[in-house]
Amino acid sequence: MSSQKASALSKPPQRRRGRERVAALLAAGAQVIAEKGYDGATMTEIAARAGASIGSLYQFFPTKAAVADALLEQYMAAVHAHLDGIEAQAATAPLADLAQALCHALVTMRAANPALVVLIENGTIDPAMIATIRRAMRQRVVAILRRRARRMPAAELAAMAAAVLQMMKSAAAMHADATLPGRKAALEELCRMLCGYLQARLD
Amino acid sequence: MSSQKASALSKPPQRRRGRERVAALLAAGAQVIAEKGYDGATMTEIAARAGASIGSLYQFFPTKAAVADALLEQYMAAVHAHLDGIEAQAATAPLADLAQALCHALVTMRAANPALVVLIENGTIDPAMIATIRRAMRQRVVAILRRRARRMPAAELAAMAAAVLQMMKSAAAMHADATLPGRKAALEELCRMLCGYLQARLD
Amino acid sequence: MSSQKASALSKPPQRRRGRERVAALLAAGAQVIAEKGYDGATMTEIAARAGASIGSLYQFFPTKAAVADALLEQYMAAVHAHLDGIEAQAATAPLADLAQALCHALVTMRAANPALVVLIENGTIDPAMIATIRRAMRQRVVAILRRRARRMPAAELAAMAAAVLQMMKSAAAMHADATLPGRKAALEELCRMLCGYLQARLD
Amino acid sequence: MSSQKASALSKPPQRRRGRERVAALLAAGAQVIAEKGYDGATMTEIAARAGASIGSLYQFFPTKAAVADALLEQYMAAVHAHLDGIEAQAATAPLADLAQALCHALVTMRAANPALVVLIENGTIDPAMIATIRRAMRQRVVAILRRRARRMPAAELAAMAAAVLQMMKSAAAMHADATLPGRKAALEELCRMLCGYLQARLD
DNA sequence: TATGAATGAGGGTTCATTCAT
DNA sequence: CATGAATGAACCCTCATTCAT
Numbered sequence: 001m002s003s004q005k006a007s008a009l010s011k012p013p014q015r016r017r018g019r020e021r022v023a024a025l026l027a028a029g030a031q032v033i034a035e036k037g038y039d040g041a042t043m044t045e046i047a048a049r050a051g052a053s054i055g056s057l058y059q060f061f062p063t064k065a066a067v068a069d070a071l072l073e074q075y076m077a078a079v080h081a082h083l084d085g086i087e088a089q090a091a092t093a094p095l096a097d098l099a100q101a102l103c104h105a106l107v108t109m110r111a112a113n114p115a116l117v118v119l120i121e122n123g124t125i126d127p128a129m130i131a132t133i134r135r136a137m138r139q140r141v142v143a144i145l146r147r148r149a150r151r152m153p154a155a156e157l158a159a160m161a162a163a164v165l166q167m168m169k170s171a172a173a174m175h176a177d178a179t180l181p182g183r184k185a186a187l188e189e190l191c192r193m194l195c196g197y198l199q200a201r202l203d
Numbered sequence: 204m205s206s207q208k209a210s211a212l213s214k215p216p217q218r219r220r221g222r223e224r225v226a227a228l229l230a231a232g233a234q235v236i237a238e239k240g241y242d243g244a245t246m247t248e249i250a251a252r253a254g255a256s257i258g259s260l261y262q263f264f265p266t267k268a269a270v271a272d273a274l275l276e277q278y279m280a281a282v283h284a285h286l287d288g289i290e291a292q293a294a295t296a297p298l299a300d301l302a303q304a305l306c307h308a309l310v311t312m313r314a315a316n317p318a319l320v321v322l323i324e325n326g327t328i329d330p331a332m333i334a335t336i337r338r339a340m341r342q343r344v345v346a347i348l349r350r351r352a353r354r355m356p357a358a359e360l361a362a363m364a365a366a367v368l369q370m371m372k373s374a375a376a377m378h379a380d381a382t383l384p385g386r387k388a389a390l391e392e393l394c395r396m397l398c399g400y401l402q403a404r405l406d
Numbered sequence: 407m408s409s410q411k412a413s414a415l416s417k418p419p420q421r422r423r424g425r426e427r428v429a430a431l432l433a434a435g436a437q438v439i440a441e442k443g444y445d446g447a448t449m450t451e452i453a454a455r456a457g458a459s460i461g462s463l464y465q466f467f468p469t470k471a472a473v474a475d476a477l478l479e480q481y482m483a484a485v486h487a488h489l490d491g492i493e494a495q496a497a498t499a500p501l502a503d504l505a506q507a508l509c510h511a512l513v514t515m516r517a518a519n520p521a522l523v524v525l526i527e528n529g530t531i532d533p534a535m536i537a538t539i540r541r542a543m544r545q546r547v548v549a550i551l552r553r554r555a556r557r558m559p560a561a562e563l564a565a566m567a568a569a570v571l572q573m574m575k576s577a578a579a580m581h582a583d584a585t586l587p588g589r590k591a592a593l594e595e596l597c598r599m600l601c602g603y604l605q606a607r608l609d
Numbered sequence: 610m611s612s613q614k615a616s617a618l619s620k621p622p623q624r625r626r627g628r629e630r631v632a633a634l635l636a637a638g639a640q641v642i643a644e645k646g647y648d649g650a651t652m653t654e655i656a657a658r659a660g661a662s663i664g665s666l667y668q669f670f671p672t673k674a675a676v677a678d679a680l681l682e683q684y685m686a687a688v689h690a691h692l693d694g695i696e697a698q699a700a701t702a703p704l705a706d707l708a709q710a711l712c713h714a715l716v717t718m719r720a721a722n723p724a725l726v727v728l729i730e731n732g733t734i735d736p737a738m739i740a741t742i743r744r745a746m747r748q749r750v751v752a753i754l755r756r757r758a759r760r761m762p763a764a765e766l767a768a769m770a771a772a773v774l775q776m777m778k779s780a781a782a783m784h785a786d787a788t789l790p791g792r793k794a795a796l797e798e799l800c801r802m803l804c805g806y807l808q809a810r811l812d
Numbered sequence: 813t814a815t816g817a818a819t820g821a822g823g824g825t826t827c828a829t830t831c832a833t
Numbered sequence: 834c835a836t837g838a839a840t841g842a843a844c845c846c847t848c849a850t851t852c853a854t
Contacts, residue, residue: 121324163396185358185359190366267846540789592771595769622838630838651824
């Protein structure tokens with residue numbers, strides 16, 4: 001979003017005290033946004049929930065969008081770390097396990113960061129940034145799949161990856177829907193579908 | 204509340220002029236909400252885009268939420284009509300065609316009613332209403348699948364339906380993502396996955 | 407309020423149907439105003455409660471204020487009729503009875519027309535009209551008292567009347583205060599005070 | 610809610626600037642409400658008349674009602690302080706003086722705080738709160754009277770107090786009615802009535 | 813004449829953001 | 834740096850009143 005290198009922070013904090021503040025503010029931001037959505041979240045409440053004043057909040061995040069950006073950054077780092085783990089085992093693990101791992105990946109992330117979806121799904125965030133995020137995600141899945149399909153043409157791989165990624169999102173969505181009866185069985189069903197697909201396409 | 208079908212309208216229009224207004228307002232509402240999301244949409248803009256005054260809008264829709272409700276109602280009617288068609292052919296059509304039909308179902312609906320997703324996905328709408336809608340959708344898919352799996356136990360059918368429904372949503376989401384390169388191929392891939400799954404489970 | 411002779415009606419209704427309408431509208435107006443106050447009352451609700459359309463309401467009352475004026479007129483007629491009765495007996499009745507009658511006068515009126523006070527007390531109504539009403543009331547009380555104090559100087563009589571009028575209002579206010587414990591006893595106390603005063607001054 | 614006294618303020622001001630603002634806002638609120646009534650008073654106008662922006666007003670008063678509540682609180686404090694003075698002398702002062710003091714009490718208060726009556730009389734304010742206020746007032750008058758009627762039974766005392774309180778209100782109302790000719794004489798008449806009553810009942 | 817629809821100024825309230833201490 | 838206060842555009846919604854059928 002910013003033209004600078006990365007972080008959405010206006011001035012990265014120098015002292016320890018500052019770093020703690022930022023962490024608290026981000027945590028509060030995640031909470032509030034998860035509860036009320038991006039539009040519903042107020043800077044005032046975020047600050048309050050972090051035990052800070054609005055002034056303090058604005059010291060570190062010059063904009064409401066900056067809070068969201070920072071959260072997104074943080075989240076994406078976690079997601080990528082998680083995918084690193086899967087990629088490392090992708091070449092050797094049984095396909096069934098790979099399917100499981102993929103299905104669980106976003107489930108875990110979403111459960112841990114309920115604000116994630118709100119930020120990505122809702123149209124409020126800069127579309128360019130979500131496009132970037134999506135592209136990165138696809139590339140990660142491509143990389144994972146390539147471990148099992150060394151010579152598949154790039155286009156085909158890309159299509160597969162897009163499909164698989166959707167499955168991963170589906171799993172997360174399903175897991176998050178508390179009103180769904182038999183949620184566990186349904187998740188397994190989804191996983192089975194993915195597994196069958198992978199077997200058909202990769203073996 | 205009323206003995207009639209329900210409708211979010213405060214006072215259903217009685218003159219022709221009124222009925223036209225309501226239609227225009229609803230269309231405008233769909234447009235604006237699709238463009239800017241529920242929170243981003245403004246009653247003032249909806250009215251303006253319908254060529255009506257703000258007072259006119261409120262004459263028929265007592266609340267911003269009422270506009271959303273009315274849209275949802277309208278959309279769900281369309282979706283159900285569409286699913287009726289699929290259900291009618293479910294027993295006889297080849298599985299591949301069924302898979303196709305399912306994948307296309309929400310794609311079509313979403314393309315025709317871009318506001319739908321905004322309303323269902325964003326947390327702003329009454330959760331109870333969404334739960335109801337979801338339940339209805341699941342039942343529809345269950346009904347469709349049952350035509351091909353007459354004796355499958357209910358629980359198993361339900362799990363399958365949930366998975367299939369997610370695929371339908373995935374297809375719609377994919378179709379809507381303009382930034383996805385090779386979107387057509389990816390959609391086919393998704394459809395293939397669903398088809399393979401149905402064959403494995405229903406035949 | 408209007409420069410015409412009297413009634414606040416825009417066009418006094420000619421047919422019976424019309425007269426019934428006006429009566430219903432006025433009754434509805436009284437109800438709504440009593441419940442929600444003048445500002446809180448809406449023309450729409452008044453019309454609805456009378457089973458009429460706003461259009462219809464405006465046909466007879468060109469303005470919200472016109473409704474109030476008409477009610478006031480109606481009320482004042484009733485009050486004056488009531489005072490007529492008291493005046494007729496003022497010369498002969500025992501002082502205690504006179505005190506009683508005076509105390510009850512506004513109590514009765516207020517109970518029968520709860521909108522009265524709202525209209526007179528709240529500053530929303532044309533002050534000139536209230537002034538007129540108050541003057542008339544004072545003159546009525548003066549007339550009543552004069553029956554028992556034939557030669558009292560006018561100024562003294564006026565002062566007495568003003569005081570007595572306040573007692574009458576006090577009684578009505580007390581009677582209307584549902585939260586007052588021992589309301590009945592308190593009212594009697596008030597009446598006793600008035601009685602004592604009348605005896606001291608008139609005998 | 611807070612452990613402190615209560616106050617209708619959302620966030621009690623902490624800086625001097627804030628405290629001054631609140632005072633100015635309250636004063637403006639009193640003015641505007643006195644002039645136009647509670648419903649007629651506008652938050653915008655209150656803010657403007659205090660030389661503040663509308664946001665500033667809402668910083669301290671979360672609601673229009675909160676302004677009224679704060680005023681009421683302030684007024685009642687003043688009234689009670691005034692009654693303290695009367696109560697202190699109630700035991701020793703001549704009855705005529707006591708009557709005078711009582712008659713003047715609300716006259717003074719009302720003259721100093723014209724918004725008081727508007728708030729108490731008009732039905733717009735939370736009825737529970739006025740009930741509370743009324744009860745408190747009655748108890749104060751009871752306490753005053755008890756100084757002169759040590760063994761009067763509670764019920765009788767209560768009835769007397771209610772009557773006396775009405776007299777106090779009547780005096781204030783009379784004093785406020787600019788259209789009343791011979792207002793001074795009328796007030797004296799009222800005072801005389803009260804005095805006579807007290808002599809009859811307390812001596 | 814009766815009715816439903818149309819209008820739009822105005823009201824209360826919110827909130828991102830900026831300032832002064 | 835921290836904090837509380839200030840600002841005002843914008844929002845949702847109401848309602849007296851006027852029109853057209």
